[in-house]
Amino acid sequence: MKKQIKTLSLIALSIITFNSCSDDDDNNNIEIPVDTQSTRLYTSNNADGNITYYDVTNLSNVSATTLVTASVAADGIYYDASTDAAIQASRSGLALEGFTDISDVATGTTVTSDITGTADMVSPREVAVNGNFYVVADNADVDGDDTTADGRLYIYERSNGTFTLRNTITTDFKLWGITFNGNDLFAVVDTTNQLAVYTDFLSNTTDATVSATKTIAVEGIVRTHGLTYDVSSNTMVLTDIGSAGDATDGGFHVISDFLTKFNNTADGDTLALTSQVRVAGASTVLGNPVDVAYDAETETVFIAEAANGTILAFNNIGTGGDIAPVLNNGLASASAVYLSKD
Numbered sequence: 001m002k003k004q005i006k007t008l009s010l011i012a013l014s015i016i017t018f019n020s021c022s023d024d025d026d027n028n029n030i031e032i033p034v035d036t037q038s039t040r041l042y043t044s045n046n047a048d049g050n051i052t053y054y055d056v057t058n059l060s061n062v063s064a065t066t067l068v069t070a071s072v073a074a075d076g077i078y079y080d081a082s083t084d085a086a087i088q089a090s091r092s093g094l095a096l097e098g099f100t101d102i103s104d105v106a107t108g109t110t111v112t113s114d115i116t117g118t119a120d121m122v123s124p125r126e127v128a129v130n131g132n133f134y135v136v137a138d139n140a141d142v143d144g145d146d147t148t149a150d151g152r153l154y155i156y157e158r159s160n161g162t163f164t165l166r167n168t169i170t171t172d173f174k175l176w177g178i179t180f181n182g183n184d185l186f187a188v189v190d191t192t193n194q195l196a197v198y199t200d201f202l203s204n205t206t207d208a209t210v211s212a213t214k215t216i217a218v219e220g221i222v223r224t225h226g227l228t229y230d231v232s233s234n235t236m237v238l239t240d241i242g243s244a245g246d247a248t249d250g251g252f253h254v255i256s257d258f259l260t261k262f263n264n265t266a267d268g269d270t271l272a273l274t275s276q277v278r279v280a281g282a283s284t285v286l287g288n289p290v291d292v293a294y295d296a297e298t299e300t301v302f303i304a305e306a307a308n309g310t311i312l313a314f315n316n317i318g319t320g321g322d323i324a325p326v327l328n329n330g331l332a333s334a335s336a337v338y339l340s341k342d
């Protein structure tokens with residue numbers, strides 16, 4: 001059945017391609033609109049470990065599909081379109097787990113991991129992907145001393161149905177969110193308002209302790225946690241959880257023309273709040289926003305809000321402030337979000 005659908009889609013695609021490539025105006029072919037793009041938001045959570053994805057193509061008509069996994073807590077969701085696979089970092093299994101061919105699975109179905117990794121980790125959080133390399137940020141203490149800041153980045157290589165641990169990088173700061181821009185890995189410095197970058201991160205091929213290439217402070221943030229970088233629009237979005245015990249003091253910052261501003265801020269210096277747009281306040285429902293995704297086309301920010309157990313979306317952000325979310329879709333202990341357009 002699935003093969004048939006895929007074949008039919010291919011035929012439909014061929015017709016569209018043929019029409020769009022044809023310069024002949026002397027036939028009466030019906031115009032087939034190519035604007036059939038759909039947008040999905042993939043999410044993980046620490047309440048039941050299941051994967052839920054939302055069709056957010058139209059924010060006033062959002063549908064949800066939940067895949068039931070054996071994990072009971074998970075973080076760091078990612079979607080790979082080439083294998084129609086959702087991948088998450090299982091916090092109960094302490095390993096990466098992937099599920100292929102998920103789009104035809106009905107909501108509520110129990111799925112079995114068919115891309116599996118070894119259980120190497122202690123407290124996996126965000127996942128960042130570069131080609132076949134899957135990097136997981138682990139925020140457990142590394143050296144047995146909770147008073148010294150450290151963390152570990154696990155670098156896995158995906159091949160067929162396996163994630164193989166290549167090496168680990170120990171950081172000299174606490175980890176949470178990570179995201180790639182090309183070969184550079186951006187990481188938040190947990191418990192602070194700082195943002196670090198490792199240039200050419202994957203060139204670190206052996207187990208080692210490596211300091212960030214550069215670290216800057218982001219004015220206006222109390223404690224950052226989640227981040228996402230959109231290459232097409234050169235936009236960085238960082239979340240602010242404020243105090244972890246306060247479910248009303250969260251926010252997020254949108255930084256346009258990000259690379260210019262980041263490059264113009266010296267190591268150890270501060271990126272001014274006047275160069276950013278901050279969203280926070282009573283209407284936002286932001287308490288502990290732990291992860292973020294960004295749709296540059298619609299200028300929409302999606303948030304995994306852990307303290308209030310919900311998935312939020314914001315658009316028409318303008319100059320920021322106390323904006324009500326356009327989407328507030330309950331998801332207990334939401335831990336991560338990932339946006340995919342096709």
Ligand SMILES: [Ca+2]
Nearest residue numbers: 143145148150
């Ligand atoms: Ca330590």
Ligand SMILES: [Ca+2]
Nearest residue numbers: 241243246287
């Ligand atoms: Ca908070």
Ligand SMILES: [Ca+2]
Nearest residue numbers: 291336337338
């Ligand atoms: Ca994410």
